[in-house]
Amino acid sequence: MNALLFLIPMALLLGLAGLAAFLWALRSGQFDDLDGAAHRILFDDEDGNDGPPAKP
């Protein structure tokens, strides 16, 4: 029974973290260009000089 008091908040927190991560990804425009993102991975960044992620 005591385990529940510990496990339930943990499960909820993990879930919330996932939700927050998704909402952040959505807000930072990662779902704006699904076609481009799918192909972008095929090109290496040699200089690592990519711009910051797009703002919505």
Next chain:
Amino acid sequence: MAAPDPDTDGACRHCGDPFDPDTAAAAGHPGFCCAGCQAAFGLVNGLGLDRYYDQRCLDPAVRALKPDADDAIPDYAVHVTPTDQGEVSLSLLVEGLHCAACVWLIERLLTMQPGVTHARVNMTTRRLSLRWTPQPGEGEAPDLGARRVLDPVLTVGYRLVPYDPATVDRDTDRTERSLLRAMAVTGFATGNIMLFSVSVWFGADMDAATRDLMHWLSALIAIPAIGYGIRPFARSAVTALRAGRANMDVPITLAVLLAAGMSLWETARGGPHAYFDAAVMLLFFLLIGRFLDSRARGRARSAAGRLLALGGAPVTLIEPDGRIRSVRPAEVPVGGTVLVAVGERVGVDGAVSEGLSDLDVSLITGETMPARAGPGDRVFAGTLNLSAPLHVRVDAVGERTLLAEIVRMMEVAEQGRARMVALADRVARLYAPVVHALALSAFLGWWLVGGLAWQEALLIAAAVLIITCPCALALAVPVVQVIASGRLLKAGTFLKAATALERLTEADTVVFDKTGTLTLGRPTLESDAAEWTDDDLRRAAGGAASSRHPLARALAGACPAAPAVSGVREHPGEGLSWDDPEGPTRLGSAAFCGVAKPGVGGTLGTTSSGRRPALETPPNRPRSMGLSSSHSLADRARDRSSGSGMIRHCEPASIDAGEAIQGEKRDIRPGLLRRFAPGNDDQNKSCANPIDSTDEESERRTPAELPPQEMGRVGAGFLGPELWLRVGDRAPVRFRFADPLRPDAAEVVDALKARGLAVELLSGDRPETVARVAADAGIETWRGGCAPGDKLARLAALRDQGRRVLMVGDGLNDAPALAAAHVSASPASAIDISQTAADLVFQGDRLAPVLQALETAHRADRLVRQNLALALLYNAVTVPLALAGLVTPLIAAVAMSTSSLVVTTNAMRLTRTRKSRP
């Protein structure tokens, strides 16, 4: 350096176009079709980005990546916006984007520029967002360094059109995003509540206190999640109720709220049954359906966005004191004068005050042959200036231009069709009242007859509402649609309207337009029964290589090995001339080359006016009612005033006629007609009754009236566009052009007939040409000389016979018919307005996509019907259980998820062969 790929020998190493290696080597750019491509290749290589050439895949449907020195580069200064932190930003539409390698190359080229902090190309929307810090010294320049930053990209051959992000509709984007957010929240809630619910269902030895704790925790998650997720449904339900209707969202909202409320009450009094999981899961599934639906619908936006962008390019204004200033189109004063450079689109409606040039009017009229424009001629926003700079006196700008008006007309015509109600909505209309009646009778029955407390009875009623809620219905149809449109998209067909698939399945008659639809709409040099020698062709092609005129391009394309001639002078509206070793050479219209016989007008130039128009109109005029491009705009105005006007001048009026046919009585707009008809107003009085004049036109085109020598295609009276070549004092030779059938046209027509569809050909072209094309394609029913109004009338007649017509066409003259037909398709080569009017747009040189779309539509329709049957079956089983009060939260959850899974899996069968991109 990337070595030239042996497989691509004969294709330019930069743009991939075929060229002749020997000529290129002689001209100093071995391996490339032109010096521009060589420079671009050098630039890309010099920056160490040559991997681009290994990784790219050229898309034949996209404009070749050819840097064109003549291209007018738009003025970016107007659209550069300063942001905070001293940066400036610019939004651009990228033309010429072939694949992901292009995205990579553009971003790389830009980020290599000093000062650029952000460069990102969105491959889906083809938009580029760019931010940079102006370098020292650039702060004063009007464009803050935009040209410097963009120059490498322009050199490589992409075309960058600035746009105003505010004009591109963001509303739909926002809705989609908020749906996605709501989906995420309810998804999270569903998962976590299920965690508690499952323990309650299966924790047989759980004591009441623990169960209550679980319920309270569920309530804690569910209430905010429902409050957030229900908004899209509640909003629509309230709107519907206000309007006195009931839509699907009413029972949904009611069920979710009722279930949540009852569960809260049940929890508060320590009862065993809480429906939080079912309520949230219902919302989650429905939001998935809603999101898919909105994505499927949202695709049409890009086309409209492009059209808007055309009107957004800056305009060069000539101030009264002679200074030149770049302004947004909306800021141009009426009566002012603007300068239109070569290669630039005219941004305003007006009259030419100075200069002589050829205009590509295809966006407005659907003509592929340019029209000549000289002082006094009317020009319209959206037309492209081909050969010489023009000064234009402004009559109308922005929303008042003809282009904007045509776009609005198409929107009106489209709304008529939007009244078509999707099958799912029709089912929903029946569904909602039945569900409400069932729930109410369950409540009343148990309370009054069954003798339960009203709270218990209400709980049962809520269970009925939840269990009947149309998860399957709301999910199955959008899933099928998204999969079907994904399948078509992969094959190069772009599905624009949400109900297009459904309407496609109902089509029983297919009506084709001829030019550009059954045929390719591109002039090609006729080589049988040629009157020219290879030497003539070589010489002519060499001169033609420097012109943008479609016929010149066809000529140059027919003989790519020809060495390009230097010193070619272009005479707008007439032809080309240059000095050949064998004497001064001219290529162009018959008159330009001094051919005595006025004949069928040479299409680089003007014909003498005053001849019978029936003789002047070559038959292969793409979609344009047989109008020779050899007419200058002024000639057309004269024709009009002499009562033998060209039908196409009245096309907008015919759009009005189309609306009238659709039952929307609208006034014919004389103002618009006057504006559309070229020349000044008093010359155009006769256009006041366009419909009469179109009738007159089609009567005039009866075959009996045609001179006999024009009935055949061989002989002196050949009826195609043509060019003449005259070298020195030698006799001129003639090059004739024809428009070939699409390679699989006959096959597709056969297949359509095999499916039991009636096939017809309606064309504005001359009857004998139409007859020949119809015979070649195997179409028995055909009609030539059709004005847009005639096409509409024919469609209306077919509709009166109870036929459902699939219209396939590509010109502006088809646009009203496309909008009026039951369902319509348009090739991607069609003008934007037709693409906007059509339900599907297909790419490539083949007609097979039409057939494929039909087949996919039928399969999708079968699946939708199966899904509806499954949903019904599910209800038949569960509703009695719910009415009997036997449904526990466990049963509700299992039943709901099972039904949703079943219909989704069934929909997935559409992908059968391989997984499609949704």
